[in-house]
Amino acid sequence: MKVIVITPPVIQLNSPYPSGAYLCSFFKNQKDECTWKDLNISLFYKIFSASGLETLFSLTEKKAMEMADFAVSKDDKNTAFNLRRYICTKQNWINWIDFIVAILCGKMREKEHEFLFSPFAPRGSRMENFLASLNREPTVDDVRFLCSYALADLADYITAVFDKDFSLVRYAESLCVDERDFLQIQNQMDSPVLKVFYEQVLQENLVFEQNEIPDIVCISVPFAGTFLPALYTASFIKKKYQNKIFVTMGGGFVNTQLRETTEPQFSKFIDAFSFDRGYGSYIELKKHFKDIKNQNFFRPLYKLQLFYDDKTILPLWKDEKISKIENKLTADIMPDYQDIDFSIYPRVCDDLNPMHRIWNDGSWIKAYLAHGCYWHKCAFCDTQLDYVCGYKIVQTESLFFRLLETANSKNVYGIHFVDEALPPKALKKFALLNAQNGNKLYFWGNVRFEKTFTKDFAAFLSYCGFGGASAGLEIATENGLKTINKGTDIYSIISACAAFKEAGILVHAYMIYGFWNDTPQTIINSMETLRQFFESGLLDSAFWHKFVLTKNSQVFFEWKNGHHKDLFPIQNQNKKSLFADMNMHFKGEQNFDRFSIPLENALNSWMHGKNLQTKVQKWFDFQIPAPTIPKDFVETQIQKYLDKNEQIKIEEDDKDIFWLGSKPVVSQHKTSFTIKWFYLQEDFQETFKQQDFASYKNFDFQKDFLTLFDFLSPCAGTDLHENAVKRIKTSASFKNAFNKLHQKGLVIF
Numbered sequence: 001m002k003v004i005v006i007t008p009p010v011i012q013l014n015s016p017y018p019s020g021a022y023l024c025s026f027f028k029n030q031k032d033e034c035t036w037k038d039l040n041i042s043l044f045y046k047i048f049s050a051s052g053l054e055t056l057f058s059l060t061e062k063k064a065m066e067m068a069d070f071a072v073s074k075d076d077k078n079t080a081f082n083l084r085r086y087i088c089t090k091q092n093w094i095n096w097i098d099f100i101v102a103i104l105c106g107k108m109r110e111k112e113h114e115f116l117f118s119p120f121a122p123r124g125s126r127m128e129n130f131l132a133s134l135n136r137e138p139t140v141d142d143v144r145f146l147c148s149y150a151l152a153d154l155a156d157y158i159t160a161v162f163d164k165d166f167s168l169v170r171y172a173e174s175l176c177v178d179e180r181d182f183l184q185i186q187n188q189m190d191s192p193v194l195k196v197f198y199e200q201v202l203q204e205n206l207v208f209e210q211n212e213i214p215d216i217v218c219i220s221v222p223f224a225g226t227f228l229p230a231l232y233t234a235s236f237i238k239k240k241y242q243n244k245i246f247v248t249m250g251g252g253f254v255n256t257q258l259r260e261t262t263e264p265q266f267s268k269f270i271d272a273f274s275f276d277r278g279y280g281s282y283i284e285l286k287k288h289f290k291d292i293k294n295q296n297f298f299r300p301l302y303k304l305q306l307f308y309d310d311k312t313i314l315p316l317w318k319d320e321k322i323s324k325i326e327n328k329l330t331a332d333i334m335p336d337y338q339d340i341d342f343s344i345y346p347r348v349c350d351d352l353n354p355m356h357r358i359w360n361d362g363s364w365i366k367a368y369l370a371h372g373c374y375w376h377k378c379a380f381c382d383t384q385l386d387y388v389c390g391y392k393i394v395q396t397e398s399l400f401f402r403l404l405e406t407a408n409s410k411n412v413y414g415i416h417f418v419d420e421a422l423p424p425k426a427l428k429k430f431a432l433l434n435a436q437n438g439n440k441l442y443f444w445g446n447v448r449f450e451k452t453f454t455k456d457f458a459a460f461l462s463y464c465g466f467g468g469a470s471a472g473l474e475i476a477t478e479n480g481l482k483t484i485n486k487g488t489d490i491y492s493i494i495s496a497c498a499a500f501k502e503a504g505i506l507v508h509a510y511m512i513y514g515f516w517n518d519t520p521q522t523i524i525n526s527m528e529t530l531r532q533f534f535e536s537g538l539l540d541s542a543f544w545h546k547f548v549l550t551k552n553s554q555v556f557f558e559w560k561n562g563h564h565k566d567l568f569p570i571q572n573q574n575k576k577s578l579f580a581d582m583n584m585h586f587k588g589e590q591n592f593d594r595f596s597i598p599l600e601n602a603l604n605s606w607m608h609g610k611n612l613q614t615k616v617q618k619w620f621d622f623q624i625p626a627p628t629i630p631k632d633f634v635e636t637q638i639q640k641y642l643d644k645n646e647q648i649k650i651e652e653d654d655k656d657i658f659w660l661g662s663k664p665v666v667s668q669h670k671t672s673f674t675i676k677w678f679y680l681q682e683d684f685q686e687t688f689k690q691q692d693f694a695s696y697k698n699f700d701f702q703k704d705f706l707t708l709f710d711f712l713s714p715c716a717g718t719d720l721h722e723n724a725v726k727r728i729k730t731s732a733s734f735k736n737a738f739n740k741l742h743q744k745g746l747v748i749f
């Protein structure tokens, strides 16, 4: 079969979204001919290029000038100035746009000097604000920021004058979350960016010679901000090829928001929804393809919802046999990035915060170590859905070698793991493989802040290339964590963050406020603890989300079974939503709206190292109780963490031992040896007496002792390492000697 997998716009620009890599690999694995087309990046170049901007300005010049005149009449000089500047300097923008994008792709260093200093380079208000915020003369090293703000300035122009639904990272998102009427969605498909620019992208990518027409086009819809362009894509295919091409939609947005949709109008655009991982449903589709295509198959199929002209065949949600095959495939399928040219993805940098930078400023190869979450019990999370509860680990070794091969062939050595929560055991294995194979990959992703991430384990991970951890802290109080069934406690969270930070690993925390059982006191306590996290340097960044009750959450599931008497969900009385009402309202939720701005403002300051001493109540313009968290709460926990680490010793249990220090140099004295080495940028030394090893006959310090350091390195082979560990654990002299090196280069975990 011929299959095309499509990533529709508009999503993050710096890296391709990974679902295409997995789906393409799956079809190839099934011996199908499969191509992946990332139309997100294609649309970006269609707009943000010299010819794109020529079209844009020619279509908008008149309107922009009219809007400027109108702004003057309203005494809004600033808007008028900006709009007129875009138009008067449009040729500068057209001349520069290809260079701006090239600079963001890591090319054209020489043009960076010109872009910074030339008075003929374009400027927009975001660029100027950035330059003003520097409080120093800008240097050429600021130019990538300047270019990122240039894109944002152009995006502002597009939103203001051409298409209100456009942004650099999403398209018409609000429409696709709130809209209940399919007609409204269809009308919106006429929107300017789609008609003028995206239509051209589709003409270039989805018009086929007779012998090249694919059998199936799979459109992956990860977020609400890609749904309208996805529908436009489907509509384009159907208009051109009617039933010659079978069009499917799947991905995160379909899995959550379209799970219960029976809207018959979908049949005008698509033939099927593929739910959850997709592998099982596509196996079923392929098996019965002929009959399904002829609308002649009426039995429900595993996770495949069929849209025929006059009816919808709902999916079969459970099938043990297929789900077993799907689990096996989940473990075996490795992402395939063959169709992707990473060099054309702009690495945008628009924030000085190092953790924020890592998200966008790098063209990451995205992959996951496990499908689903190994905990899958948090009360607020979609634990009833496969992407959380369908936990299945992938084959770590195969994944590592596939990613290394991709890195070598694409010249991109950064891996962003998009797991719900990286399983520590698999993470250790991946890290070790990386060290054993030259430590070429740098990788980061979501974890759970839990006690497994000790100081020693974090140092090991950092040594092996792990550079960033994001995780849900959610509510930073002991009771709060219990209520949401986070499965970890505040001490474990603090110690995991401390361990990561000590090891040079960037840390981001996701926070939630407005839980059904929150009070001003619980929120202010959580906020105060978060302040102390930043004050103690445990976090690089964080983000506050407002709690959203979903139909697939653990708490709603438990509420239906008679628990959580303090939760009062409001069942939707309106007409059935197109987007299936997965998000629910509950009594009292609006009471928390007033918290959002103060929480956000405080956090923004803390992330940039400001106002850390300001009392948390001061951020609110309404009465709020003082926090009941002791001022030194986090510091006390950090001390506990430090003390606990001191006590770790090599025991004859299943703990692993690694040497992360530099190779020691040795000075021999009459009856002793001194070794010197570096660890975590500090120098250390230790002296051992010959008599410490008196139980060994003909003991050779160099041969018998120092070689162990090489074998204990994560870079050593597994057999050598295991032998060395065994040797140490079974010898009292070696155990004593190496215990002295703990926290100085030796890690035990």
Ligand code: SF4
Pocket: 373, 374, 375, 376, 377, 378, 381, 382, 383, 388, 420, 421, 448, 472
């Ligand atoms: S919130 Fe995170 S850790 Fe909790 S169940 Fe969901 S994915 Fe797992």
